[in-house]
Amino acid sequence: MDNRQSLPPGLVDNAVEFFIHQHEIKCLYLGNVYTFDQLPEFVVAIVEQDMLSNPKAMQALASWDITDPLEQMRQYIACRFGGFDNNPDISTKGEVLPAEYVDCGRRGKCPYEGKLCNSIQLPHGLLTKREIEVLKEIGLGSYDKEICEKLSITQDTLRTHKEHISTKAGIERKPALAVLAYKLGLI
Template sequence: MPNKSFIDAMKHCVSGKLPAGITDKNVEFLAQGEEVFALMQSQLLPLGDWPQWLIDAIERDMEKHPKAVEALVEADIVGRMEMIGQYVKCRYSALDNEADVIDGQLQRPEFTDCNLRGSCPYEGRLCELLKAPFGTLTHREIEVLRLIPEGLLDKEIADQLGISSLTVGVYMKNLREKTGAKNKAELVRFAFQKNLL
């Protein structure tokens, strides 16, 4: 079970509003380490305690996404509950202010910030890529985007990532084009909204 500091942090997710499942009838999924939880009816439930209607809703959603299920099988995740847990972890476990389940229906998958991004062979099949209004962000663009709020110069970002300043400039241009941001402040706002900070 998550520790108290994790639960306290959860109460103050990205926008400062309470996540779904605390004061409403919706469900928010989240992960800590290898464990996946459902926040519902003001309770944080581990996978083994999820109600059958929730398991059924996830399995219905899995039937609609055979490529994601194929990726699970390729990863040798084949047990029923293990598949459900990994499916939710990869597709819905970003703690945000968008309910993952409303009226018993899973909503659109969300970008979950996983430490395997950029190296996972199932990326984009099992999990969602980070979509912006005018394109999908690459792993490297996300790395650059994460460094912008630190107030670093392009050269400092380049040094941290081991790339040239010119390459950082290309990534910045791509980020502005894909997000529609006019400046770094708007890029920071986008990163904040996508739980990248």
């Protein structure tokens, strides 16, 4: 019997995985699902500390005119950790792990993008918004001409974006970029 089965964080351990389900923030911890209003106290304390260590995110919340502390925390969790990606948001040691990429529907239009939420960190650099858009289209199986038309860019610009993504990811071929898009949850 193969015991290398991958289980979601928090299902059988004390890691924490936040996610949004039916427009509500929830977390998985020790096999239980908690709503935002039921978050264990230690989880709230860890998130509060993380918020304090991210002044750029707190400034974005203030600029967004979110001043109520609970609403700030709700938006902070949604923007930074709202995707169920099978990677813990808080490790079994109580450490907040890097924020994940969450496609909230506002990507590319939100004035707080990159301040409150995260871009995608690859081994050799962060992806730009445009590189994420290109990678998503590659993952969807779009042809280069279709990507250029949809994103209103030239073939040369597309080639440059693909080169930058490949360099940042440490991969070379377009099929590997499609796999990367899937692994990152872009498709």
